[in-house]
Every structure is written in structure tokens, then in C-alpha cells.
């Protein structure tokens with residue numbers, strides 16, 4: 001079976017090293033991500049507080065669960081509706097299939113220049129690299145995506161691809177590329193990008209977008225954005241292609257109305273995105289704009305395999321809002337790059353084993369403190385911590401974790417279930433020398449590389465507890 005292509009040379013297996021390198025070499029990323037995600041969390045909290053969010057999240061969970069348990073029927077219904085709308089429907093098993101379909105569409109229409117709306121699925125599939133290898137010029141048009149494309153980087157966040165960058169980073173980039181003043185304001189930078197991108201839209205032969213949702217009853221591809229670039233990408237070029245994961249289906253337009261609002265609240269704290277585009281097919285006679293051809297590529301890329309997993313399938317309810325990234329204390333230290341593939345943070349850690357394979361995804365399921373904050377904010381109630389534990393258990397069962405770790409856990413379990421032994425060990429361990437960057441037992445080496453043990457003078461918890469109840 002074809003598998004997902006990572007969008008850069010990084011891979012999940014390099015997570016630990018990439019994290020260390022980033023924290024050492026790019027300290028600005030941590031503060032940029034923390035600042036941006038803190039704001040997003042405030043906005044989401046405010047937006048959730050304005051509605052009966054628990055009831056809304058229950059409803060959204062149930063709708064997505066219903067669709068996923070009847071996916072085949074809804075896919076057939078969606079295909080029929082799309083075809084009736086004049087849309088050409090393609091099915092792709094994986095990244096290579098998708099690229100072949102795109103290449104054929106491009107070839108048949110003499111396409112040399114492409115404009116793209118933001119699409120995480122296209123990042124997952126490596127679409128830009130595939131088309132550029134064929135000599136096709138591809139331009140990202142979402143401002144964040146445009147910035148990281150100019151820097152030659154993958155996105156650092158599902159919703160805010162350039163969240164890891166400071167204004168200073170952008171000033172330097174735009175000064176080099178578009179000759180804006182070195183101290184240009186954010187407004188001047190945005191205006192320069194707008195000017196450059198406007199010509200790209202006018203020159204493009206083909207537009208590519210993702211699809212936030214696909215409504216089965218009407219064959220409507222729905223796209224949420226805040227900048228208007230998706231609207232231009234879907235309507236100016238004479239060919240439009242929407243890449244849609246097969247899990248993106250919703251039954252009806254009424255469902256769509258609820259999901260558009262819930263997703264915006266979770267992602268950015270807005271009641272609804274600034275622009276919502278409903279792609280309903282090619283331009284009809286008498287209409288003044290819109291593409292002559294609309295293609296929808298329905299992409300599997302490991303999703304049907306994940307759906308067949310009795311526990312892990314729930315990750316497919318994801319609407320890619322990014323709320324779990326914003327709240328995650330692990331993601332917030334580094335942003336998304338160390339995760340080594342398109343999806344980072346908690347959702348990336350539970351999707352990777354399903355889409356890339358468990359062995360190729362390690363150690364991402366371990367990149368979590370299991371604090372549960374992600375599950376508290378997820379608009380479709382994905383039990384993310386349970387799924388992280390599920391994948392960890394699978395890794396142990398399949399012998400994919402180091403033997404030393406299994407032995408250490410067994411030893412801990414044996415000690416923790418024998419109070420006298422536990423007490424004796426605790427009293428011995430608290431006197432071991434552990435200094436930041438200094439001496440430590442091999443098993444504590446990584447931990448001690450960046451931490452001191454807390455001061456262990458004074459009475460233990462057990463002693464205090466005993467005194468308290470005497």
C-alpha cells in the first residue's frame with residue numbers, strides 16, 4: 001500500500017534530537033509559539049464560553065462518528081452529488097496516486113503555474129515537491145504558507161503555519177525577497193505579500209485547495225479562511241482541484257452550518273471564518289467568474305486502515321482546528337517542526353501511527369505529558385490521551401520500545417506495589433547525586449541533562465503524612 005510522504009527530509013524518528021537542536025539553536029521559536037498559542041487559547045476560551053459548548057461538542061462528536069461508521073454510503077452519495085454538479089471525481093489511494101492525477105490534469109490543460117490555498121492534506125502528500133519536480137511553478141497564497149514557502153520550511157502549526165516566526169524574522173525575509181524596509185511594519189509586509197500574490201493569481205492556470213468539509217447530500221466542498229486567498233485560488237484559474245480526505249464528509253448542509261461555527265471557535269475563537277467558500281461545481285452559463293473545470297480528488301492515504309482499527313479510528317473525527325496544539329505543554333515548547341511530518345502536537349502523535357505506521361511514528365506517542373488538556377478543548381471530543389496510551393501499549397506489545405525501558409517499568413511496578421520496598425528505594429534514591437549536566441545514573445542521563453533534582457533535605461512526604469495523622 002502507498003503511504004503518506006513526509007513533506008520534508010525530517011521524520012518522526014528524529015523527534016528527540018530535533019527538539020534538543022531547536023531549543024538550543026532557535027530559542028526565539030519557543031517564545032513565539034508560547035505567545036501565539038496563549039492568545040489563541042484565550043480567544044477559544046472566550047468563544048466557547050459564549051455558547052453551550054459541551055452540548056455542541058457532543059453533537060459534533062456524534063455527527064462525525066455517524067459519518068465514519070457509515071462512510072462507504074456517504075462517499076457514494078457524495079460522489080453522485082459531485083458528478084451531478086459537473087465535478088470530475090477522482091479516487092486516490094496514496095501520495096503517488098494523487099500526484100499522478102494532478103500531473104494528468106495539469107498535462108491535459110497545459111498547466112505551468114499553480115496557486116494553492118492552504119491544505120494540510122497537500123503537505124501530508126508532498127504535493128508541492130511533486131509538482132515542482134515536473135517543472136510546474138507552485139505558489140502558496142495563504143500569508144503564513146507563503147512565508148514558510150519562501151523560507152523553504154514546512155508548517156509549524158496546522159492553522160498558523162508561520163506561528164513560530166517573530167516579526168523580526170518576517171522583516172528580514174521580506175527585506176531580502178521583496179525589498180521592503182528592514183523595519184517594515186506587519187501591515188507593510190502584508191501589503192507587499194498581497195501585491196506579489198495578486199500577480200500570481202492572475203497568471204495561474206490551475207488552483208489547488210483542500211476541503212474542510214464535503215457535504216454528501218449536495219456535493220459541496222466547504223473551505224474556511226480569513227484572508228480571501230482561497231476564494232481567489234478557487235475562482236480565478238480556469239481549472240480548480242480540491243484535495244479532500246475521505247474522512248471530511250458531513251451528511252447535510254445543516255450539519256455544515258454547525259461545523260463551520262464550531263471549527264472557527266476552536267481554531268481562532270471566531271464565530272465563523274472571515275470567508276467561507278462553498279465550491280459547488282464549474283462555472284455555469286451566464287456566470288461571470290469561476291473555473292471551467294472543477295476536480296475533486298478523494299484521498300485515502302492510510303485513512304481506511306486507520307478506520308478499521310477498533311480504538312484508534314476516533315482520530316479521524318479531527319477537523320484540524322489546532323486547539324490541541326495550542327493547549328499542549330509539549331508542543332508549546334518547540335512548535336511543530338521537530339515532529340517531522342505534516343501534523344504536529346497531540347493530533348499528530350495519534351494520527352502518525354495510523355497513517356505512517358507505528359514503527360515509523362515513534363517516539364511521537366510519547367511526546368506528551370498525558371495531562372489531558374487536549375481532550376478538554378477538542379471540539380469533536382477525540383479521547384487523545386487514551387489514544388496516546390493505546391499506541392504506547394501497542395509499541396510495547398510489538399517490541400518496538402527498548403528492552404531497557406520495559407525492564408525499568410517492570411522494576412518500577414514491582415517496587416511501587418510493595419510499600420516497604422518502595423520506601424527503602426525512595427530513601428536511597430533521594431541521596432543519589434544528580435546535577436544538571438553532571439553525574440547521574442544512566443537511566444536518568446537524559447532527564448538530568450537539563451534539570452537539577454529538587455532539594456531533598458528535610459522530611460519526606462511519608463514522614464510529613466505520618467506526622468499529620470498522628
Ligand code: SF4
Pocket residue numbers: 158266317318319320321322323324325347374377378379380381382
Ligand atoms: S484533535 Fe481535536 S483539537 Fe486537535 S486538531 Fe483535531 S479537532 Fe482540533
